[in-house]
Amino acid sequence: MLSRTADNLYWLARYMERADFLARAIQASRRLAALPKAYGGDETEWESVLLSSGASLSFDASGRPVDEANVIEFLTFAPENPGSIRNCLEQARANARAVRTALTIEMWESINDAYLEMRALESRGVVPCAEELARFLEVIKQTSLTYDGGAYRTMLRNDAYWFSRVGLFIERADNTARLLDVKYHVLLPEKEIVGGSLDYFQWSAILRAVSAHTAYHWVYRTSMKPWLVADLLILRPEMPRSLISCYESIVRNLDNLARAHGRQGVSQRHARGVYGKLEKLNMESVFQGGLHEFVQSFISENNRLAALISEQYLF
Amino acid sequence: MDSRITQFDELAGADGRTRAPYRKLSQWLAETPPELLASRREQAELLFRRIGITFAVYGAQEATERLIPFDILPRILSRSEWTTLEKGLIQRVTALNAFLADIYGAGEILRAGIVPADIVYRNPAYCPEMAGRRVPFDIYVHIAGVDIVRTDDQGFFVLEDNARTPSGVSYMLENREVMMRLFPELFALHRVAPIENYPDELLATLRSVAPQRANGDPTIVLMTPGQYNSAFYEHSFLADKLGVELVEGRDLFVRDDVVYMRTTEGPRRVDVIYRRIDDDFLDPLCFRPDSALGVAGLMGAYQSGNVTLANAVGAGAADDKAMYTYMPDIIQFYLGEAPLLQNVQTFRCRETEALTYVLDHLDELVVKEVNGSGGYGMLVGPHATRAQIEEFRAKLKAHPEIFIAQPTLALSTCPIAMASGVAPRHVDLRPFVLQGANGARVVPGGLTRVAMTEKSLVVNSSQGGGTKDTWVIDDAWSAEEAMGQA
Numbered sequence: 001m002l003s004r005t006a007d008n009l010y011w012l013a014r015y016m017e018r019a020d021f022l023a024r025a026i027q028a029s030r031r032l033a034a035l036p037k038a039y040g041g042d043e044t045e046w047e048s049v050l051l052s053s054g055a056s057l058s059f060d061a062s063g064r065p066v067d068e069a070n071v072i073e074f075l076t077f078a079p080e081n082p083g084s085i086r087n088c089l090e091q092a093r094a095n096a097r098a099v100r101t102a103l104t105i106e107m108w109e110s111i112n113d114a115y116l117e118m119r120a121l122e123s124r125g126v127v128p129c130a131e132e133l134a135r136f137l138e139v140i141k142q143t144s145l146t147y148d149g150g151a152y153r154t155m156l157r158n159d160a161y162w163f164s165r166v167g168l169f170i171e172r173a174d175n176t177a178r179l180l181d182v183k184y185h186v187l188l189p190e191k192e193i194v195g196g197s198l199d200y201f202q203w204s205a206i207l208r209a210v211s212a213h214t215a216y217h218w219v220y221r222t223s224m225k226p227w228l229v230a231d232l233l234i235l236r237p238e239m240p241r242s243l244i245s246c247y248e249s250i251v252r253n254l255d256n257l258a259r260a261h262g263r264q265g266v267s268q269r270h271a272r273g274v275y276g277k278l279e280k281l282n283m284e285s286v287f288q289g290g291l292h293e294f295v296q297s298f299i300s301e302n303n304r305l306a307a308l309i310s311e312q313y314l315f
Numbered sequence: 316m317d318s319r320i321t322q323f324d325e326l327a328g329a330d331g332r333t334r335a336p337y338r339k340l341s342q343w344l345a346e347t348p349p350e351l352l353a354s355r356r357e358q359a360e361l362l363f364r365r366i367g368i369t370f371a372v373y374g375a376q377e378a379t380e381r382l383i384p385f386d387i388l389p390r391i392l393s394r395s396e397w398t399t400l401e402k403g404l405i406q407r408v409t410a411l412n413a414f415l416a417d418i419y420g421a422g423e424i425l426r427a428g429i430v431p432a433d434i435v436y437r438n439p440a441y442c443p444e445m446a447g448r449r450v451p452f453d454i455y456v457h458i459a460g461v462d463i464v465r466t467d468d469q470g471f472f473v474l475e476d477n478a479r480t481p482s483g484v485s486y487m488l489e490n491r492e493v494m495m496r497l498f499p500e501l502f503a504l505h506r507v508a509p510i511e512n513y514p515d516e517l518l519a520t521l522r523s524v525a526p527q528r529a530n531g532d533p534t535i536v537l538m539t540p541g542q543y544n545s546a547f548y549e550h551s552f553l554a555d556k557l558g559v560e561l562v563e564g565r566d567l568f569v570r571d572d573v574v575y576m577r578t579t580e581g582p583r584r585v586d587v588i589y590r591r592i593d594d595d596f597l598d599p600l601c602f603r604p605d606s607a608l609g610v611a612g613l614m615g616a617y618q619s620g621n622v623t624l625a626n627a628v629g630a631g632a633a634d635d636k637a638m639y640t641y642m643p644d645i646i647q648f649y650l651g652e653a654p655l656l657q658n659v660q661t662f663r664c665r666e667t668e669a670l671t672y673v674l675d676h677l678d679e680l681v682v683k684e685v686n687g688s689g690g691y692g693m694l695v696g697p698h699a700t701r702a703q704i705e706e707f708r709a710k711l712k713a714h715p716e717i718f719i720a721q722p723t724l725a726l727s728t729c730p731i732a733m734a735s736g737v738a739p740r741h742v743d744l745r746p747f748v749l750q751g752a753n754g755a756r757v758v759p760g761g762l763t764r765v766a767m768t769e770k771s772l773v774v775n776s777s778q779g780g781g782t783k784d785t786w787v788i789d790d791a792w793s794a795e796e797a798m799g800q801a
Contacts, residue, residue: 001560001578002560002562002566002576002577002579003566003577003579003581004563004566004577005560073646094542095654097542098541100367100551101551101554101555103563105366108367109365109366112365112367116364158728159579163579175321237415257579260579261579288769306738313579315578
């Protein structure tokens with residue numbers, strides 16, 4: 001496969017995953033921000049969603065006050081935010097268009113439909129109303145489901161598929177890690193006791209953001225506990241968003257590539273290394289060393305993998 | 316049907332009696348409620364938009380991707396009409412190839428005085444780098460799009476030969492797919508010759524001209540300027556149908572006169588490039604140094620015979636509008652045959668007598684720049700204002716040699732379905748001719764372009780023209796009629 005095609009597919013998958021994550025993060029934050037103050041309803045929620053999406057620097061640069069309307073606008077439609085849903089979708093479509101030959105019709109149509117919908121919404125007015133926004137976020141989530149389902153059900157299992165999957169899981173691992181980091185360190189005020197009601201709703205919002213609320217109860221059969229949420233999102237292989245699950249998939253897809261190309265390389269070795277570390281890890285040692293430190297080091301290892309992949313395959 | 320229309324209508328004929336190929340369609344139209352047509356029009360638009368069959372418009376910031384208007388009524392040719400057309404097209408492309416081989420080789424036609432040498436050598440599309448070199452199988456034009464018009468049912472005229480990188484074949488194929496989804500009942504009524512084998516034929520053509528060393532299993536790629544090119548949809552569509560990589564210049568590199576593409580498994584050698592990028596942009600070392608679209612060293616690899624380019628470099632020398640005027644003589648010279656398809660009467664403004672005539676009749680003529688394309692740089696006399704005519708008169712006097720003029724043709728019309736009902740619009744036809752080492756072929760059909768506005772003769776998509784599906788159907792009615800009479 002052309003290196004450029006591989007690169008485009010990889011980034012296409014990342015942009016789609018990122019758009020989905022943003023939509024979910026916004027929805028979760030709205031839910032949290034709508035709570036009474038005593039339960040955690042507070043504007044800090046909007047700061048945290050900016051942080052977890054990696055957009056806080058560019059938002060600060062815009063000079064706007066942090067409030068619900070501003071943040072949502074910035075994360076959804078703002079053309080000046082390179083990481084807005086709008087720009088993710090536009091980038092995804094540009095990548096998809098460049099590699100249409102490597103996509104199935106279902107995949108292309110799901111992206112193109114969402115893009116057309118977005119353009120229609122944009123052309124109607126300046127600021128979409130709350131209802132339109134909610135609908136748009138649903139469309140984005142739906143699109144990522146259809147796209148993902150389309151890939152899963154219609155793509156040949158060849159390098160096009162494997163590069164897409166690798167992109168998706170690298171992005172997903174990054175998103176999960178950021179989510180954990182931000183919630184744990186920024187949101188919880190000093191005086192708040194771990195396990196208090198504020199804590200409860202915040203952790204619960206994290207789980208909702210990634211559609212893991214029910215999963216938590218199935219796995220642990222107990223009330224919300226921060227270290228268990230962290231356990232679920234880091235170490236539980238049965239949880240499809242957990243870091244370990246993402247790495248299991250990354251290793252498998254990179255191995256498929258290596259087999260097809262007849263050689264293992266730096267990216268395979270690095271991914272296996274990260275996966276191996278996660279396998280040996282337990283939550284006690286994570287908390288001892290500090291969750292924040294753990295997450296930071298994971299994020300940089302994950303970025304390192306992305307760099308190694310482009311070095312190995314994308315020239 | 317509007318009785319004031321004086322042009323030949325392909326459905327109504329000259330006498331207003333439905334022509335044979337259109338009888339079933341005409342009857343079906345009479346029985347079909349207008350609401351059904353309206354709903355199918357909407358469906359068609361939706362299909363095109365969803366599939367993303369668009370073309371990019373240069374300079375238009377807002378709408379960088381547009382849909383080409385699509386008309387849901389087919390344009391129908393009978394098998395016997397098609398057979399004539401097909402023979403004429405193949406004859407024409409065969410002659411074009413012989414001509415190109417000659418002007419880059421021995422130059423016999425120039426020495427024989429049939430075509431003036433300066434027209435060839437001063438033609439900007441003539442490529443001196445190709446002089447004295449042979450291309451594989453002496454084929455320069457592997458893919459030609461020949462623009463055809465008709466003015467009555469007596470025959471076809473060639474309006475233009477496109478020998479560089481003719482586009483539109485994806486519309487021919489997609490129009491058919493959309494029609495089959497929208498009107499299964501119409502296909503059940505007619506027996507329409509299939510065109511879906513075009514990509515296979517194209518692939519066979521490209522394989523047939525691969526360098527020897529590929530040993531019958533060449534690596535073929537389609538080269539595009541990229542996704543901002545107006546025909547990018549077509550490029551990706553064709554690469555997909557051919558099952559070949561769609562590459563940009565940056566995906567290729569040349570080492571020791573061999574072309575490679577960058578793949579995830581390392582460099583892979585390339586044997587045939589179906590390039591949809593103009594000569595000027597192919598190789599910055601050889602042509603425009605400012606071009607980032609091409610591949611440095613590509614011409615060296617080409618001239619060493621390590622890679623085949625389709626169409627060949629310099630093929631554009633044959634599709635210049637000045638050269639067009641000599642096509643009947645060119646056919647006669649190389650094939651010893653009379654041309655089967657007529658040229659439209661054309662005045663060469665470089666000739667004094669012709670120029671005088673043209674200047675005296677500007678309001679009746681269409682004047683074109685010999686190197687212009689897509690409806691740019693032309694004057695449509697009968698539709699031009701006084702000022703436009705005077706402006707062109709000045710241009711003509713200053714540089715008569717870069718202009719030709721043609722009478723405004725009474726182009727035939729075909730019915731289109733509009734919101735307000737069915738109405739006739741002017742059409743032309745672009746069939747696609749393939750020429751490989753294994754012979755020439757044309758799939759039965761082509762791209763019918765339609766001027767969407769009433770009375771307009773402009774069918775170019777960049778100027779708002781539309782398209783419709785083109786059907787070649789068996790002359791079954793003649794058998795039926797014969798039986799009816801028996």
